Amino acid sequence: MSYITANHExxxxxxxxxxxxxxxxxxxxxxxxxxxxxxxxxxxxxxxxADLLGLVGLGxxxxxxxxxxxxxxxxxxxxxLVISPADGIxxxxxxxxxxPELQMDPxxxxxxxxxxxxxxxxxxxxxxxxxxxxxxxxxxxxLNATLxxxxxxxxxxxxxxxxxxxxxxxxVQIAGLxxxxxxxxxxxxxxxxxxxxxxxxxxxxxxxxxxPAGVHPLVAIGQHAVAGETVLADIxxxxxQRSGEAR
Numbered sequence: 001m002s003y004i005t006a007n008h009e010x011x012x013x014x015x016x017x018x019x020x021x022x023x024x025x026x027x028x029x030x031x032x033x034x035x036x037x038x039x040x041x042x043x044x045x046x047x048x049x050a051d052l053l054g055l056v057g058l059g060x061x062x063x064x065x066x067x068x069x070x071x072x073x074x075x076x077x078x079x080x081l082v083i084s085p086a087d088g089i090x091x092x093x094x095x096x097x098x099x100p101e102l103q104m105d106p107x108x109x110x111x112x113x114x115x116x117x118x119x120x121x122x123x124x125x126x127x128x129x130x131x132x133x134x135x136x137x138x139x140x141x142x143l144n145a146t147l148x149x150x151x152x153x154x155x156x157x158x159x160x161x162x163x164x165x166x167x168x169x170x171x172v173q174i175a176g177l178x179x180x181x182x183x184x185x186x187x188x189x190x191x192x193x194x195x196x197x198x199x200x201x202x203x204x205x206x207x208x209x210x211x212p213a214g215v216h217p218l219v220a221i222g223q224h225a226v227a228g229e230t231v232l233a234d235i236x237x238x239x240x241q242r243s244g245e246a247r
Contacts, residue, residue, distance in 0.1 A: 026066075026069040026070065026071040027069070027070050027071065027072075028065070028068045028069060028070055029068045029069070029070040029122075029123055029200055031068060031183070031200070031202070032064075032065070032067075032068025032069075032070075035064050035068060036061065036064050036065050036068065039057070039060055039061040039064040040061050042057055042060075043057030043058050043060070043061050044057075045057075063118075063119075066119075067118065067119075067122065067202070067203065068122075069121055070121070070123045070197075071121065073125070073195060073226065073227060073228030073229050074228075074229060075125075075194055075195030075228045075229060076194075076229070076231060077194070079129075079236070080234055080235045080236035080237075081128070081194065081231050081233075081234055081235075082127050082128050082169070082209070082211065082215070082231065082232045082233040082234065082235065083125070083126075083127050083128070083194050083195055083227075083228060083229065083230065083231060083232065084114055084125075084127065084209075084219075084225035084226060084227055084228070084229070084230040084231075084232050085114070085124050085125050085126065085127045085171055085198070085207045085209060085227060086114040086116050086120075086122075086124050086125075086206075086207035086225065086227050087114075087116060087120040087121045087122075087225065087226055087227045088114045088115045088116040088117065088120045088206075088207075088224070088225060089114065089115050089117075089222065089223070089224055089225070090112060090113070090114055090219050090220065090221055090222065090223045090224075090225055091113045091114065091115040091206070091221070092111070092112075092113040092221065093110065093111070093112050093113075093217050093219075093220075093221055093241070094110075094111055094113075095108040095109065095110060095111070096108055096109070096111040096210070097109075098111075098170045098210045099136075099138070099156070099158045099170065099172055101136040101138055101158055102134055102136065102158050102160045102170055103134065104160065104168060104170060104210075107213070109210050109211055109212065109213055110210070110211040110215065110216070110217060111208050111209070111210050111211075112208070112209045112211070112217055112219065112232055112233075113206055113207075113208050114206065114207050114208075114209075114225050115205075115206045116201070116205050116206065116207070118203050121227065122200045122201055122202060122203070122205070123197055123199075123200045123227065124171075124173060124197070124198050124199050124200055124201070124207055124227065125195050125196060125197055125198060125227045125228045126161065126171070126186075126192040126193065126194060126195065126196045126198050127161075127169060127171060127194070127209050127232065128161060128163060128169055128194050128235075129163065129164075129191075129192060129193045129194045130161040130162050130163040130164065130169070130191070130192065131161065131162050131189065131190070131191050131192075132159060132160070132161055132186050132187065132188055132189065132190045132191075132192060133160045133161065133162045133168070133188070134158075134159075134160040134188060135157070135158065135159045135160070135184060135186060135187060135188055136157075136158050137156075137157050137158075137182070137184070138155065138156050138157075138158065139155050154174050154175050154176070155174075155175040155182065156172050156173060156174045156175065156182070157172070157173040157182045157184045157199070158170060158171070158172045158173075159171045159172070159173075159184065159186060159198065161192065163235075165235075167212045167215075167235060168212060169209065169210065169211065169212065170208070170209070170210035171198070171207065171208070171209055171210075172207065172208040172209075172210075173199060173201050173205065173207055174201075174205055174206045174207065174208065175201065175205055176201075176205040176206060181201070181202055182199070182201050182205075183199045183200050183201070183202075184198065184199040185197065185198055185199045186198045186199070195228040195229075209232060211232075211233055212235070215233050215234075215235050216233060216237075216239060216240055216241045216242075217232060217233055217241050217242065218231055218232060218233050218234060218237070218239065218241075218242050219231075219232055219233075219242065219244075220242055220243055220244030221244070222244065222246065223244060
């Protein structure tokens with residue numbers, strides 16, 4: 001009996017150590033190692049000039065490492081759930097027409113905007129399972145991504161996903177003030193599953209999700225969303241839009 005207990009405790013310790021190791025040293029996105037290497041090289045030069053500059057460079061290198069982190073996420077698998085495509089703050093929930101380049105019905109629909117700061121994980125994920133019907137890149141400006149007009153004026157990458165039931169979801173990666181590259185890893189006619197990695201943006205930006213008519217948000221403005229985990233909406237639910245308050 002004591003042997004079983006000891007093994008159980010040892011297993012728990014091992015599991016916890018793996019969890020902490022993954023938390024402190026998460027896997028990197030493929031674009032990460034090159035940038036981390038450049039930051040580290042610059043740090044060595046700065047340290048040669050002055051210790052204080054070297055410490056600043058070290059801090060920047062650590063930040064760069066965590067910016068490109070790409071941890072696994074535990075995605076809810078029940079059919080009908082719409083999951084956040086990005087880490088960050090639910091910054092806006094408004095009625096808006098989807099991007100014209102996706103050739104959708106222009107009738108305004110609920111748009112949930114998740115703003116990613118430079119400290120958030122920037123790997124983006126599919127909000128729902130389906131087929132990529134269309135994907136389109138649109139060049140544009142680099143306005144503050146918190147502005148409503150950024151959805152129309154900023155550089156963006158739009159993806160249209162159609163579920164097996166025929167519902168359409170638009171996912172739009174939007175560049176921000178310091179974002180200079182949008183990476184989209186899915187193509188037309190590709191099947192995706194909920195929570196699947198679909199690309200990333202560097203550095204600091206926003207992701208919009210346009211819901212089908214009749215689907216209500218289950219998040220509130222100001223709430224922090226986790227890509228691949230936070231439920232934004234449920235297409236099988238009749239629950240009305242949720243509200244929230246700081247406490």
